[in-house]
Amino acid sequence: MTQSVSADVLSRLKAALGEGGWSQDPDRLEPKLKEWRGRWTGRTPLLALPRTTAQVAAVVGICAAEGVAITPQGGNTGLVAGQIPQGEILLSTEKLAAVRDVDAFDDVMVLEAGVTLARAHEVAASVNRRFPLSLASEGSCTIGGLASTNAGGTAVLRYGVMRDQILGIEAVLPSGEVWNGLKRLRKDNTGYDLKQLLIGAEGTLGIITAASLKLQPILASRCVAVAGVASAQDAIALLARAKDESGGAVEAFELMSRLGVVLAIKNIPGLREPLAEAHPWYVLIETASGEPGAAEAAMERLLSGALEAGLIQDATVAQTQAQAHALWAVRENQSGGQKPEGAAWKHDVSVPVSKVAAFIDQANAAVERLSPGVRIVAFGHVGDGNVHYDVLRAEGAPDDPHDALRDQGARIVHDIVAAMDGSISAEHGLGAMKSAEAVGYKSPVEVAALRAVREALDPRRIMNPRVLF
Ligand SMILES: Cc1cc2nc3c(=O)[nH]c(=O)nc-3n(C[C@H](O)[C@H](O)[C@H](O)COP(=O)(O)OP(=O)(O)OC[C@H]3O[C@@H](n4cnc5c(N)ncnc54)[C@H](O)[C@@H]3O)c2cc1C
Incomplete structure (x- = not known):
């Protein structure tokens, strides 16, 4: 516009x-x-x-x-x-960045919209608590942006998405009126919940100016490991085993393909192979527990049992913080490692966890048919069924023909996702990029109801008009 x-x-x-x-x-x-x-x-x-x-x-x-x-x-x-x-x-919201309150008794902090996620972690730590949401953009992304996109990240398996961290919201509605919904209640069943509408609205229903956020206890033990596995199916079987055996200790369960690891190491200085030998797939697992030593013990039990059962090929457990960071750095650079390789079609999708391996197999076959020789980097928060499915041009091929097939590629991948009852945007939102496409994957009944809500709150469609429905 x-x-x-x-x-x-x-x-x-x-x-x-x-x-x-x-x-x-x-x-x-x-x-x-x-x-x-x-x-x-x-x-x-x-x-x-x-x-x-x-x-x-x-x-x-x-x-x-x-x-x-x-x-x-x-x-x-x-x-x-x-x-x-x-x-x-x-x-x-750059200048709207005050810490209004932090209270360890109520387990809540009240932050203005422009506070970064990294600062939110510091504020929580200042009262011996933790704010569990964790993503690689934490130095820049803000509370308002995280709430408006209902961001996910690496700790969703245990703590849920941004929506699950929010107790209250203050916002300026499209009329210009201020709504002070900064409650800090864990229970409040008083009808429609306006804050839930604003969360994930991507700036279309108002401007979030502050949020009250849940704090969590700091856990006494934490352990990070990387395991090499033969297939995505084995990774999912390992996840099922981890959930069964760890008593809820698994906090992150992230999948990486061999190509993703290779490109990260090739293109990002300072990264190293996580394991001595190459494996088709890797899983990064983080366990955490309130009991000292329990996270390490849970990891040890999980990995030795899985090795014995033939579910993993090899594994390494970080012995120091530095080693844990080095293992996470390989995962966090799965996107950055692709950048020098040229244009990529990127898809942020989710399917039921049980269908992740089938999704990858079907999508690989379909995009290879569309553009023979493409290189596929599939990775992500697979514990939540969220796959970042990125398709790079064939090695040495020019970017342009690859770019020209981007929309066709997206349609193919998203149709497979839809057939599996999945979502074409697991955690990044729709923005200006995917809004029109998303309409085709929702029922007319749902789209009409969502449009009616928007129309009621913003009849002149002044808020982020190119975004959503
Ligand atoms: C390296 C990297 C890693 C990432 N990893 C993840 C990940 O693991 N999981 C994940 O979910 N996302 C991830 N993201 C995406 C991104 O960080 C999130 O979408 C984040 O929530 C955006 O926050 P922001 O403050 O940068 O918002 P912006 O990018 O500035 O805005 C995002 C949207 O929110 C709206 N908005 C922003 N502030 C407000 C406000 N106060 N009120 C109303 N609307 C507002 C904007 O209009 C826009 O529609 C990653 C991004 C990068 C660059």
Whole structure:
């Protein structure tokens, strides 16, 4: 959507934001208009940098009255282009970054939307607690962005997604009114739950300005290991065994293919082979327990039993923090390792855990038929049934023909996912990239109901108009 915003509206927005609260300086705007991989570039008549909820409300109020569209942005780490404006006012939460409260008795912290995930971890640690959500973009991604995309990450198996961490929300609705829903209750059955609508809404139903978040105890023991397995099916069998035997100690269960490990080691300096010999697939497992030594004991039992049963080919257990970080670094660079290899078709899908191996087999065969020689890197939070299924061009082939097949490739992969009752966006959201496609995978009844909710809250469709339904 291209919109022209009148000089009068711009000057009222600037006045509401005050000195230092807005910018039109191309150098200041540039990093906020570029997606981190360079796939999308945006444009905006004004970068709004509110410092308070009242300033957010003033901006949204003016825009609502004038029918001016807004794109909210947190850390700009989103992977589906929902945070990149195409002519809308860009409202950044960069300066909305106060810690309002942290309380170990209620096990809650109240953070403003622009607080980064890394800072949230520090705030929780300051009262001897833990905020369990964990993703590789933690240095930049923000509480508002995480809530708006209902982010997942590596600890979902035990703690759930962002939705499960949120007790309350404060937001500015598309009318410009402030809703203070910053409760810290574990139980509140009083009808429709407005915060649940805002979570995962990708900025279409309002701007989240703060959230109250659950804190968890710090666990006394933690153990990280990597196992080599012969097939994705064996990885799933290992997961079932881990769930049966560990008494809930498994916190992360991540799958990597041999090619993903090879590319990470080739292209990211400092990474090393996790195991002495190559294996077709690798599983990174993290166990944690409240009892000292119990995480290590659970891992030891799991790996020795699985080795004896022929389910794993080899394994290594980190003996130090540095070794644990080195094993995680291979997993966290599964995406980064692909970058120098050229264009990739990326899919963030989920299927029932029991169907992960069948999904990979079927998708591999289908994309190989479409484009012979393509290289497939499948990895991800397989304990949640979430596969990042990335398809790279054949070695030495030019990027262009590969790029041209991207949409066809996505349709093939997503049709397989849909046939397995899966989701075409497991954790990244739909953004501007996948919204139109997602309509085709939802029932007309559902799409109509979702559109009615949006229409009721935002009749002029000013909030992130290019995103969702
Ligand atoms: C290296 C890397 C690893 C990643 N790993 C994971 C992973 O494991 N799991 C996962 O789920 N995601 C992952 N992501 C994706 C990304 O980090 C998440 O989507 C994150 O939640 C986005 O937060 P952000 O603050 O950067 O939001 P942005 O990118 O700025 O925005 C994302 C969306 O939220 C909206 N939004 C932002 N702030 C607000 C607000 N305050 N109110 C209303 N709407 C708002 C935007 O309009 C946009 O639609 C990864 C990204 C990178 C770069």
